[in-house]
Amino acid sequence: MLQTRIIPSAPNAYQYPLLIKSLLLSGSRYERTREIVYRDQLRYSYATFNERVARLANVLTEAGVRAGDTVAVMDWDSHRYLECMFAIPMIGAVLHTINIRLSADQILYTMNHADDKLVLVNSEFVPLYNSIASQLTTVEKTLLLTDAEDKTADLPGLVGEYENLLAAASSSYAFADFDENSVATTFYTTGTTGNPKGVYFTHRQLVLHTLAAASTVGSLDSIRLMGTDDVYMPITPMFHVHAWGLPYVATMLGVKQVYPGRYDPELLVDLWKREKVTFSHCVPTILQMILNAKGAAGVDFGGWKLIIGGSALNRSLYEASKARGIQLTAAYGMSETCPLISCAHINEELLAGSEDERTTYRIKAGVPVPMVETAIMTADGRFLPHDGEAQGELVLRAPWLTQGYFREPQKGEELWEHGWLHTGDVATLDGMGFIDIRDRIKDVIKTGGEWISSLELEDLISRHPAVREVAVVGIADPQWGERPFALLVLRESAELDARGLKEHLKPFVEQGHINKWAIPTQIALVTDIPKTSVGKLDKKRIRLDIAQWQAAGSTFLSTL
Numbered sequence: 001m002l003q004t005r006i007i008p009s010a011p012n013a014y015q016y017p018l019l020i021k022s023l024l025l026s027g028s029r030y031e032r033t034r035e036i037v038y039r040d041q042l043r044y045s046y047a048t049f050n051e052r053v054a055r056l057a058n059v060l061t062e063a064g065v066r067a068g069d070t071v072a073v074m075d076w077d078s079h080r081y082l083e084c085m086f087a088i089p090m091i092g093a094v095l096h097t098i099n100i101r102l103s104a105d106q107i108l109y110t111m112n113h114a115d116d117k118l119v120l121v122n123s124e125f126v127p128l129y130n131s132i133a134s135q136l137t138t139v140e141k142t143l144l145l146t147d148a149e150d151k152t153a154d155l156p157g158l159v160g161e162y163e164n165l166l167a168a169a170s171s172s173y174a175f176a177d178f179d180e181n182s183v184a185t186t187f188y189t190t191g192t193t194g195n196p197k198g199v200y201f202t203h204r205q206l207v208l209h210t211l212a213a214a215s216t217v218g219s220l221d222s223i224r225l226m227g228t229d230d231v232y233m234p235i236t237p238m239f240h241v242h243a244w245g246l247p248y249v250a251t252m253l254g255v256k257q258v259y260p261g262r263y264d265p266e267l268l269v270d271l272w273k274r275e276k277v278t279f280s281h282c283v284p285t286i287l288q289m290i291l292n293a294k295g296a297a298g299v300d301f302g303g304w305k306l307i308i309g310g311s312a313l314n315r316s317l318y319e320a321s322k323a324r325g326i327q328l329t330a331a332y333g334m335s336e337t338c339p340l341i342s343c344a345h346i347n348e349e350l351l352a353g354s355e356d357e358r359t360t361y362r363i364k365a366g367v368p369v370p371m372v373e374t375a376i377m378t379a380d381g382r383f384l385p386h387d388g389e390a391q392g393e394l395v396l397r398a399p400w401l402t403q404g405y406f407r408e409p410q411k412g413e414e415l416w417e418h419g420w421l422h423t424g425d426v427a428t429l430d431g432m433g434f435i436d437i438r439d440r441i442k443d444v445i446k447t448g449g450e451w452i453s454s455l456e457l458e459d460l461i462s463r464h465p466a467v468r469e470v471a472v473v474g475i476a477d478p479q480w481g482e483r484p485f486a487l488l489v490l491r492e493s494a495e496l497d498a499r500g501l502k503e504h505l506k507p508f509v510e511q512g513h514i515n516k517w518a519i520p521t522q523i524a525l526v527t528d529i530p531k532t533s534v535g536k537l538d539k540k541r542i543r544l545d546i547a548q549w550q551a552a553g554s555t556f557l558s559t560l
Contacts, residue, residue: 017180018207021090023252024053030228031254037275038079039261041147046254049083054173055166056087062169063141063159065118067092067178070186072116073239074098074125075145076262080162081238082247084120089184089203090175097187097239100125101533102196108132109195110188111139113407120145120162124262126153147261180204186406187239189335190533198406199336205400208371209338210248212400216369217249217279217307222346223329225305226255226279233258233271235282235290236310240534241339244281244309265293278303281331283310283535284317288469291324301325307343309333311536312437312455313363316462332365332435334423336415338400342366342374342435349432363459365427365435373397376429381418388430391438391451395420426453443539445474445518447482452518454539457484460513464504466494471529471537472520475546485546486523498523498558522559524549 009015027034028046037043044052065071071088073095075081088095096114098107107128111119115138121129123146133139133156141157143165151161159165184203188196201209217225226232232250234243242248250257258275260268268290271277287306290296302325308317313330321328333339344366350358368374376384376392384390401421404412415422426438438444438453445452454472461470469489474482490496498521505519530538530545549557 017177018204019090019177019180020086020184020203020206020248021175023207023210023248024050024086024090027251027254029254034254034256036079036082037256037258037271039259039267039271040274042079044079049079049251051171052166053083053087053090054171055169056083057091057173057175058169059143059159059165060087060091060093060118061173063118063143065091065093067182068094069117070094070096070114072096072098072111072114072119072139074100074119074129075122075238076100076124077234077238077243077259078145078261079259080120080145082251082257082259085185085238085242085247086251089206091173092176092178092182094183094200095185097185097242099188099190099196099237099239099533100128101237102188102190104128104132106188106190106196108135110198112137113188113195113198114186117141118143118159121153121155122146123148123153126155129155180207185242187241187335197408197411199402200406201338201400201402205338206242206245206248209245209340209400210252212370212372213245213340214249214252216340216343217246218253220343220345222351223344225307225329226250226253228253228255230278230305231256231258231276233260233268233275233277233280235260235263235268235280235286237534241333241335244307244333244339246281265289266295269293269295269299272301272304273299279305281307281309284308284313285311285469285531285535285537287317287321287328291320292468296324299324305329307331309339310534312459314459314462315359315363316459316467318359318363328362330363330366332437336402336421337396337398337423338402340369341372341396341398342368347432361434365437367433368435371398374429374433374435375420376427377418377420377422386429386431386433388428388434388436391426391428393441394423394425394427394429394435394437396423397421440539443473445472445482445484447474447477447480447484447517450515450517452484452514454484457486457514457518457520460505460508461486461488461501464496464501466490466496466500469529471539471542473539473542473546475543475550480517483522484518484520486520487526487529487542487546488523489526489529496525522557524554524557 032047035043118141120143142155144161186200190196305327309331331343333341377395384392428436457472468491471487475485477483530541532538
């Protein structure tokens with residue numbers, strides 16, 4: 001080990017801990033009168049926000065919440081959720097952001113596994129909560145969240161209603177210092193098998209992630225996304241990796257924030273118009289919903305900057321959004337990474353090239369953000385060259401990556417095998433540092449000894465003018481091992497069959513983008529493609545559906 005020189009601190013020097021409370025104090029310092037907006041129902045200043053966070057801290061403390069306890073939230077995206085993102089960890093408790101789109105059984109599992117002590121429940125979820133309440137093993141009290149005039153609900157252990165309790169509480173709270181390595185948040189990520197896995201992040205990790213994210217979205221000139229004069233509206237659920245951590249960034253900078261509650265494409269368009277939103281983030285499926293909303297017809301969305309993550313950004317969606325005035329920027333991350341790992345950046349070398357080349361790089365996973373290390377690794381732990389050609393699993397190091405899975409040490413060891421966090425994604429790294437995600441390891445299609453990227457095939461298929469949405473999976477084939485199968489949602493009044501799709505893909509075969517085995521011999525024309533609880537393509541469900549359709553000889557299958 002290196003022998004370094006350490007200078008002793010002065011006896012009275014303050015050892016500054018990296019705590020979430022330091023992020024809260026900055027926003028009102030810059031813009032005390034800036035607004036935080038909730039739908040068309042509520043707006044207040046940053047000065048009021050700070051007071052409400054203190055009031056909530058007093059309410060929770062009075063309800064018996066102590067440092068180390070876990071407090072869960074079941075709510076849509078709201079000002080209340082933002083207040084919880086600060087107040088709960090700032091008193092030393094752990095915020096559990098419940099994925100309300102999971103099944104009741106999965107929600108029950110996560111709440112018992114996380115040792116939730118108090119739960120804040122939106123009135124819309126009272127029936128769901130009551131259906132599992134008798135099986136909860138650690139919850140002692142509940143707190144009602146509601147937009148309705150009726151501030152009562154039949155909840156076991158009910159302390160009271162959020163706004164009434166805040167109104168009666170003190171507007172000041174002495175938030176103490178404590179160890180920056182204390183756990184601040186936890187939530188559960190779902191996989192293809194087994195129960196959801198609990199990931200967790202400390203105050204130190206969240207503060208460092210916030211600083212890195214702020215420098216990325218605010219300092220890279222080619223993708224300048226959010227500064228203090230922007231208007232921010234998240235369109236990623238706050239239960240999903242803290243809405244990608246960007247509410248912490250926006251609050252630190254004193255940016256005007258708009259929270260839409262339950263997602264409704266028409267309301268999102270209306271809020272964009274009314275509040276003059278300039279920066280958002282979402283998965284591709286949500287953006288498609290917004291572009292197809294009735295209120296979006298003929299609208300020029302000029303000035304709206306969006307980060308697209310969660311799923312690959314294809315060229316078709318990028319160009320369709322650009323034609324509507326929207327600047328899309330691809331980014332990459334996962335639940336275990338807090339989540340930001342990389343973001344598209346157009347450097348001087350690419351600026352000197354063609355627009356087509358720039359688009360190719362704008363839709364890639366991007367370049368690692370500050371303090372992130374990336375590598376490509378084989379299954380046996382060997383590193384591969386960063387030449388843009390060698391494919392292997394993308395592995396990561398950064399100071400904000402989850403250190404394991406809660407109460408599942410074996411899975412944590414697997415996640416961190418060889419001292420790097422394993423993403424489960426097949427990727428390449430090139431000489432400019434760009435990450436190009438080729439596929440999930442479990443979704444790569446293996447046919448006739450060749451590997452086919454379902455993501456690349458989805459991108460090429462999406463360029464057909466009749467295609468509104470596409471998903472590609474591998475299905476078992478007795479001769480070739482697997483063959484690609486495509487689900488297509490067509491645009492209104494459009495027509496396309498398997499033969500027409502083949503004609504569309506043939507030029508890409510001739511140009512060497514894909515091999516001939518990548519052309520699906522069978523497709524399904526559907527009205528909707530299954531999604532996960534966070535809006536990603538649910539390829540596990542898709543494979544099951546295809547097997548059932550084939551067994552039943554469904555009429556919407558088209559075969560070459």
